[in-house]
Amino acid sequence: MDSPGVTGADLSAFIAASVREQFPDLASARYQVTRLARVVARTAQAGTATHLDARHTVDVQPLLASRQDDVTWPVITGVPVPVLWAGPARGIHCLPAVGAIVRLSFLYGQPDAPVIDAYSAEGFAAPGGVTALRIQVGAAGLLIGEDGTIELYGAAVKLGGAAARSLLTDLFLQHTHPILDGVTGTAVAPPGSTTLIVSGQ
Secondary structure (H helix, E strand, O other): OOOOOOOHHHHHHHHHHHHHHHOHHHHHHHHOOOEEEEEEEEEEOOOOOOOOOOOEEEEEEEEOOOOOEOOOOOOEEEEEOOOEOOOOOOOEOOOOOOOOEEEEEEHHHOOOOEEEEEEEOOOOOOOOOOOEEEEEEOOEEEEEEOOOOEEEEOOOOOOOHHHHHHHHHHHHHHHOOOEEOOOOOOEEOOOOOOOOOOOOO
C-alpha cells in the first residue's frame, strides 16, 4: 500500500537509486560481460597509435549467443584489434576478415573503451594438422611448410638483396650447365636457353 504522498513509482525509483549508489558497477553491467561480435568493416592507417586512435580497427555488430545480431546494440565503430608484439614499426598487425566472429570486451567496463580481445575461426575453413606458416594478402601468399618447403603465390614475385642473389645463383648453377664452343673452346649457354640476371648488393 502506498504511503500518503508516496507512490509505487517513487518507491521503485528510490530503491533503484540506492542500489546504484551502493553497487555502482551494476550500472555498467552491460559492458562487463564479454560477448561475440561480427566484423562488418575494417580500417588500417599508418601512423603513431594512441589510445584514441589505434590505427588498426574494426567495426563490429554485437551478437546473441545464437550468433544472430543483437538488435539492442548498434554497430560499434573503431574498435582496436590485438597486436602480437609491440615496438617501433614492429609486431604482427592482422585485421580479421569482414564476417569474422570476434570477442568484444570493454576496458574497465566503460562503454567508450571497446576492444577486440580474441578472434574465432568460426565459419572459415581450418588448416589440417600440418605445422606451417601461411601469410595471405588477397590472392598473393607465402606458405612455409614444416619440411622446409616454401611456396609463393602471386602474379609477380620479386626477390632482392644479397641473399636473393646467392639463392638464385645457386639454383641457376644447379639446374644448368655450360657447353663448349667448338671453335674457341669457350663455355657458352646453349641456344634458346634463358639468361639469368640477378641484381643485389
